[in-house]
Amino acid sequence: xxxxxxxxxxxxxxxxxxxxxxxxxxxxxxxxxxxxxxxxxxxxxxxxxxxxxxxxxxxxxxxxxxxxxxxxxxxxxxxxxxxxxxxxxxxxxxxxxxxxxxxxxxxxxxxxxxxxxxxxxxxxxxxxxxxxxxxxxxxxxxxxxxxxxxxxxxxxxxxxxxxxxxxxxxxxxxxxxxxxxxxxxxxxxxxxxxxxxxxxxxxxxxxxxxxxxxxxxxxxxxxxxxxxxxxxxxxxxxxxxxxxxxxxxxxx
Ligand code: BV8
Ligand code: ZN
Numbered sequence: 001x002x003x004x005x006x007x008x009x010x011x012x013x014x015x016x017x018x019x020x021x022x023x024x025x026x027x028x029x030x031x032x033x034x035x036x037x038x039x040x041x042x043x044x045x046x047x048x049x050x051x052x053x054x055x056x057x058x059x060x061x062x063x064x065x066x067x068x069x070x071x072x073x074x075x076x077x078x079x080x081x082x083x084x085x086x087x088x089x090x091x092x093x094x095x096x097x098x099x100x101x102x103x104x105x106x107x108x109x110x111x112x113x114x115x116x117x118x119x120x121x122x123x124x125x126x127x128x129x130x131x132x133x134x135x136x137x138x139x140x141x142x143x144x145x146x147x148x149x150x151x152x153x154x155x156x157x158x159x160x161x162x163x164x165x166x167x168x169x170x171x172x173x174x175x176x177x178x179x180x181x182x183x184x185x186x187x188x189x190x191x192x193x194x195x196x197x198x199x200x201x202x203x204x205x206x207x208x209x210x211x212x213x214x215x216x217x218x219x220x221x222x223x224x225x226x227x228x229x230x231x232x233x234x235x236x237x238x239x240x241x242x243x244x245x246x247x248x249x250x251x252x
Contacts, residue, residue, distance in 0.1 A: 003231050003232065003233055004233060004240070004243060004244060004247060005247060006231055007216045007231045007233060007244055007247075008244055008247030008248040009248075010187075010188050010214045010216065010230075010231070011089070011093075011188055011190070011216075011244065011245075011248040012248040012249065013187075014093055014186075014187035014188040014214075015093065015094075015095060015187055016093075016095045016096075016182075016185060016186045016187050016188075017089060017093045017095070017096040017097075017186060017187065017188045017189075017190065018096075018097050018099060018179075018182045018183055018186045018188070018189040018190070018204075018208065019086050019089060019096065019097070019098045019099070019189075019190045019192065020099045020100075020179075020183075020189060020190065020191045020192070020194070020204050020205055021086070021098070021099070021100045021101065021102060021107070021191075021192045021193055021194065022034075022100075022101045022102065022191075022192070022193045022194025022195065022196075023101070023102060023193060023194070024192065024193020024194060024195075024219060024220075024237060025080075025082050025083065025086075025100075025102070025106075025192045025193040025237045026077075026080075026083075026102055026104055026106050026193075027193065027236075027237075028080045028081075028082065028236060028237065028238040029077040029078060029079060029080045029083075029106055030073075030077045031073060031074065031077055031104060031106070032073075033193075034047060034195075048167055050062070050063055050066055051164070051166050051167055052166050052167050052168055053166050053168060053169065054168075055166075056128070056161060056166070059147075060149070060150050060159055060161075061147035061148055061149050061150070062147050063162075064147075064148050064149065064150035064159075064160075064161075064162070065146050065147045065148035067122060067162040067164070068148055069146070070103075070122060071122040071123070071136070071137070074104045074105065074106070074122060077106070078106075078109070079106045079107075079109045079110030079111075080106075080110075080237075080238040081238045081239075081241065081242045082192065082193075082236075082237035082238040082240075082241045082242075083106050083107055083109070083110025083111070083112070084110050084111060084242075085241035085242045085244070085245045086098060086107065086110065086111075086112055086192075086241065087107075087110050087111030087112050088111075088245045088249075089190075089245060090111075090112060090113070092245075092248070092249050097116065097178070097179075097182045097186075098112045098114075098115040098116065099115070099116045099118060099175075099178075099179040099182070099183075099204060100115050100116065100117055100118065101118050101119050101194060101198065101201050102117075102119070103117070103119055103120055103121050103122045103162075103164045104121075104122060105121065105122075105123055116175050116178050116179055117172075117175060118165070118171050118172070118175050118176060118179060118201045119164055119165040119171065119201070120162075120163045120164040120165045120172070121163050121164065122136070122162065122163070122164065123136045123163070124136065124163030125160050125161065125162055125163050126160070126161060126163050127153035127155065127156060127158045127159075127160055127161070128150075128158050128159045128160070128161040129153060129156045129157075129158020129159070130153060130155055130156045130158060132153060132155050132156075133163075134151065134153065134154075134160040171200065171201070176200065179201075179204050180203075180204065180207055183204050183205070183207040183208040183211070183213075184207055184208075184211050185211075186208055186213050187213060187214065188213065188214045188215075188216060189204070189205055189208035189209075189213055189214070189215050189216070190216045190218065191204075191205045191215065191216070191217050191218070191219075191225055191229070192217075192218045192219070192237050192241065193218065193219060193237050194219070194223070194225070195223050195224075196223045196224045196225040197223075197224070202224070202225070205217075205225050205228055205229075206225075206228050209228035209229075209230075214230045214231070215228055215229045215230050215231075216229065216230065216231045216233065216244075217229035217231070217232050217233065218233045218235070218237050218240050218241060218244075219232075219233075219234070220234060220235055220236055
């Protein structure tokens, strides 16, 4: 597969790398991707309809129950070789920035020191009223599909909300600025496991391509990012990322 060899060569000589990830990198850990996050009981809901401020305002117990169920799913799974390969890239290329759309903590548990979370995290709930951070994991652990009343803020008694970015909400300014800045100024941007459908995050690989940098995509399926990828590695992250790292930095 000479695309893999070419990708490994680009990675091996890169001094500045951005690793941009979506739900696909966590798929082989057993985490449903965003578009099929609604397995079982959630099938009757559209994720995009649940991941909105309106849904939380209309039915906080349903939305809080969904996010708490998703957090407990993450607590029960482990990072996969794809997450570990990303941390290995960081070990070889000092200026590597991991930019993730994922709200799980598998990059952190896989060894990445400071991933940039464009869409927040399941582990940083906050008060919907005064925005004070609230402890993650408070309250009962829901089974899939159970409604759960959100805890109340110790300071203002407002409802605690998930620390994620919902549709219609602005991304954290600093995270987005960092991601754009790093994409304009990298040697290689590796985009892994994203459908490239959600904006403005999906712009990040396009920024790197626009500035003439090498964009390597890892995804088993075609995506809108195919047209900006310099190299397209068709396959699962947990297989291809370790192979890419091994080819770039062979363990003698
Ligand atoms: C905003 C957190 C404005 C919540 C998420 C143009 C510009 C700006 C905005 C818009 C725009 N057009 C439309 C919009 C609105 C909207 C949007 O993009 N809608 C889409 C649907 C068209 N964007 C927004 O609302 C954003 N906010 O624009 O605000 C604003 C500005 C100022 C002031 C006020 C407001 C906010 C978007 C953030 C939404 N939150 N997540 C939660 O998790 O519940 S998005 C969610 O879906 C994920 O975080 C992720 O980012 C996104 C896409 O999911 P992916 O990660 O790509 O996963 P997906 O399931 O789609 O695909 C998985 C991929 O993996 C597939 O390609 C598959 O082939 C691959 N795969 C599978 N297995 C593997 C694999 N790959 C590798 N290995 C495997 N084994
Ligand atoms: Zn409060």
